[in-house]
Amino acid sequence: MSQVNRLLVIVAASAATVGSSAAVPAVALARAAPAAPRTLAPPPVRDEDRSGGDHLTVTVRHAGGAxxxxxxxxxxxxxxxxxxVTGACAAVGRNTQWGKDPFAxxxxxxxxxxxxxxxxxxxxxxxxxxxxxxATYDRSNGCEISRWNGMVPLLPDLGARR
Structure with missing residues (x-):
């Protein structure tokens, strides 16, 4: 009988007498099993992983010019x-809070x-x-203007235009 098998028998017998037969043999088996080879290779990269899932399409109309x-x-x-890009991502990020929709x-x-x-x-x-x-945005009243301005520069800065 090998030393590892002998250890398993001793641990299993001890556990049976103590009354904790489920926990100790699992530890013994974990010791007896050969270690799995470890790899340092990164997981495969998918298209959605490249952007972290954060991708927005912004369409602006009737703001004028560029x-x-x-x-x-x-x-x-x-x-x-x-x-x-940096400012737009920051604008959405600063409006993102747990339990609150930044685009509400x-x-x-x-x-x-x-x-x-x-x-x-x-x-x-x-x-x-x-x-x-x-989400849709407009500038039809003070609340909508404030909501728009909270997303600048994701949305263009239209300042005090009327």
């Missing part, structure tokens, strides 16, 4: 056709100033923090 158009944004790591619309019972911020609209789709995004 602000209009469709831009792609990847965060973690940053990339895409957005003119300010203005609550319907909100009291908003009747300030018109212009005809600009934006549509943001994609995935952020593993969740689907499909």
């Amino acid at each position: 602000a209009d158009g469709t831009r792609e944004l990847y965060c973690h790591p940053g990339g895409g056709t957005h003119p300010d 619309p203005v609550p319907p019972d909100s009291l908003c100033t009747m300030i018109y911020g212009g005809p600009a609209t934006a549509h943001v789709t994609g995935t952020w923090a593993g969740r689907p995004v499909d």
Whole structure:
């Protein structure tokens, strides 16, 4: 009988007398089994892993000039056709809080100033923090303007345009 098998028999017999037969043999078997070879190779990289799942498509209309158009944004790591990748990723990141949707619309019972911020609209789709995004923005009142401004530079900075 080998030394390892002898150890298993002794440990199993001891465990049976103590009454903890489930825990100790598992430890003994773990010692008896040869160690699995360890690998330091990284896991395979998939397309969705490259962006950390954070990919947004931002379409802006009626803002005027270069602000209009469709831009792609990847965060973690940053990339895409957005003119300010780092700032746009930071804008969404600062609005991301546990239990709160950073793209949530203005609550319907909100009291908003009747300030018109212009005809600009934006549509943001994609995935952020593993969740689907499909949000629309406009500048139709003070609440909507504030919501828009909270996402600058993901959305273009339209300042005090009216």
